[in-house]
Amino acid sequence: xxxxxxxxxxxxKLARIAMSDEELERLVPELNNILDWVELLGEVNTDxxxxxxxxVPNTLRLREDKVTDGNCRDDVLAxxxxxxxxxxxxxxxxx
Amino acid sequence: xxxLTYLTIAxxxxxxxxxxxxxxxxxxxxxxxVASARALNAYTVETxxxxxxxxxxxxxxRGNGELGAxxxxxxxxxxxxxxxxxxxxxxxxxxxxxxPPYESTVTANLRRAGAGxxxxxxxxxxxxxxxxxxxxxxxxxxxxxxxxxxxAALAPGGSSGGSSAAVAARxxxxxxxxxxxxxxxxxAAFTGICGIKPTYGRCSRWGIVSFAxxxxxAGPMAKTVRDCAIMLEAMAGFDPKDSTxxxxxxxxxxxxxxxxxxxxxIGIPKxxxxxxxxxxxxALWDKGIEWLRDAGAEPVEISLPHTKYALPTYYIIAxxxxxxxxARYDGVRYGLRVVPEGGNLxxxxxxxxxxxxxxxxxxxxxxxTYVLSAGFYDAYFTKAQKVRSLIKRDFEQAFxxxxxxxxxxxxxxxxGLGDKTADPVSMYLNDVFAVPASLAGLPxxxxxxxxxEQGLPLGLHLIGRELDxxxxxxxxxxxxxxAGFTAKPQRWW
Numbered sequence: 326x327x328x329x330x331x332x333x334x335x336x337x338k339l340a341r342i343a344m345s346d347e348e349l350e351r352l353v354p355e356l357n358n359i360l361d362w363v364e365l366l367g368e369v370n371t372d373x374x375x376x377x378x379x380x381v382p383n384t385l386r387l388r389e390d391k392v393t394d395g396n397c398r399d400d401v402l403a404x405x406x407x408x409x410x411x412x413x414x415x416x417x418x419x420x
Numbered sequence: 421x422x423x424l425t426y427l428t429i430a431x432x433x434x435x436x437x438x439x440x441x442x443x444x445x446x447x448x449x450x451x452x453x454v455a456s457a458r459a460l461n462a463y464t465v466e467t468x469x470x471x472x473x474x475x476x477x478x479x480x481x482r483g484n485g486e487l488g489a490x491x492x493x494x495x496x497x498x499x500x501x502x503x504x505x506x507x508x509x510x511x512x513x514x515x516x517x518x519x520p521p522y523e524s525t526v527t528a529n530l531r532r533a534g535a536g537x538x539x540x541x542x543x544x545x546x547x548x549x550x551x552x553x554x555x556x557x558x559x560x561x562x563x564x565x566x567x568x569x570x571x572a573a574l575a576p577g578g579s580s581g582g583s584s585a586a587v588a589a590r591x592x593x594x595x596x597x598x599x600x601x602x603x604x605x606x607x608a609a610f611t612g613i614c615g616i617k618p619t620y621g622r623c624s625r626w627g628i629v630s631f632a633x634x635x636x637x638a639g640p641m642a643k644t645v646r647d648c649a650i651m652l653e654a655m656a657g658f659d660p661k662d663s664t665x666x667x668x669x670x671x672x673x674x675x676x677x678x679x680x681x682x683x684x685x686i687g688i689p690k691x692x693x694x695x696x697x698x699x700x701x702x703a704l705w706d707k708g709i710e711w712l713r714d715a716g717a718e719p720v721e722i723s724l725p726h727t728k729y730a731l732p733t734y735y736i737i738a739x740x741x742x743x744x745x746x747a748r749y750d751g752v753r754y755g756l757r758v759v760p761e762g763g764n765l766x767x768x769x770x771x772x773x774x775x776x777x778x779x780x781x782x783x784x785x786x787x788x789t790y791v792l793s794a795g796f797y798d799a800y801f802t803k804a805q806k807v808r809s810l811i812k813r814d815f816e817q818a819f820x821x822x823x824x825x826x827x828x829x830x831x832x833x834x835x836g837l838g839d840k841t842a843d844p845v846s847m848y849l850n851d852v853f854a855v856p857a858s859l860a861g862l863p864x865x866x867x868x869x870x871x872x873e874q875g876l877p878l879g880l881h882l883i884g885r886e887l888d889x890x891x892x893x894x895x896x897x898x899x900x901x902x903a904g905f906t907a908k909p910q911r912w913w
Contacts, residue, residue: 332790333786336786336789336790338770340773340786341747341773342773342777342782342785342786343770343773344774358845359787359844363735363736363804365728366736366803366804366807367803368729369726369806369807369810371807374810375809376808378805380620380859380861381619381666381861383621383666385663400521403519404518404521405753405754406751406752406757407757415752416763416764416767416768417765418764
């Protein structure tokens, strides 16, 4: 399988990465090279094989549904590019 | 006062305890060494006060007789570990000036053991790279130089390139690394030091900037096998804050060290004899087999039939997980924010991520987004997860015939900066020997074995059964004792 310019533009949109036409032109053959290479996996017969989900067997631990920290608003906001009135502030969402 | 930067962690620890020198003297010598080696670009942030404060605490504690395992030992910390109030950028522009209000579990464990911090170590951006060239801070330059290759700047390996260069150049006695597909072992091999990636789940990933969550694992990079054992003991341990952390006691790896391998069978996978690998590397591999035989082990040929599929599998799974993990960098809560004139929220996300991520990270996010997208998910991602099951099964079957696997660490010695940047696939091939163990979650270590004809270090790679770090370390020790690797880079920096 190979990707077209249009597909790559769509992926960039899904990935939320702005991309110039120039960069797109450069990336399409690169992605196709990588995709050609991973096509190798098509050779492997995986009929009846379960996909690996946990690399080392482990049980999922659940904890009590209780607040274990909190009261750290200022810490959480300390790295915000823009914070106002104790909230993260972002550009307008609804036009 | 002699030059303490030549000493191992074990020697620093023991010398400090017996009163040969103080922790402050160690920290001062290292702080001076760090400041005089900026040409290597190994540190992104220097924290000499932190090293001195921990040293003074250790000196004070020595009087009271209550010393942690790493009391008096300052360390370099890969910039992927969150360190409270100290810049943590993962080598990326998008996290420039990020100062976490929390400390990663691994570094908290090291601090609890008494270690100080010399600074944060440069790395490939988000740990994506094998040469340290993807860092937003520019590449680390290896302290090593080719014997007759002029003064070409060489790659220290990646992604833990700052860590490997710092230990090799003696501007840290040891350092933390992280390994997703070889990022501890390949740089260790390139710079003539030791590094071990433990079993997935041994070290908490809490507070380590995520790349590929099912693969990422922290480990030590140090001068000797013993130092790796000491440091890994301090780093590892159950952490309720990481749901993938294993709820198991940490073995006393240092106390268990023994290079007597009687009764052990060493698997030599025939699929790792691949074309195009320099003769030096295969010759060292043969020597490694003889060293382990000399230590009492019996070499046996094994087969890992899915070896050639490991890299393509990795380059589906790791980008897929990365594309999901890196979705959090959007300019809202931390890091860079770029808002185009009059732009809305979506425009802010797209512009922030375009400006904040470097080319390799954008490339991998794109691949990851593609292989997870509707219509391609089964063909790529599910397929890769199935092949991953087969790769893991290969190892399980091999370990019925052997106790440990020996291979080369990397298919070449250190290459020149810029040599492989034009072709992503050729760069990815660097991890051909390291990736399979990562996909299977197994403990694996690189130990220096010798030099190539250019005088550059080459590593031997040991892969153990799940949770069997001890056998890996023991075989590493056996190789270390026999290889007699004492070469050091000539100081030019």
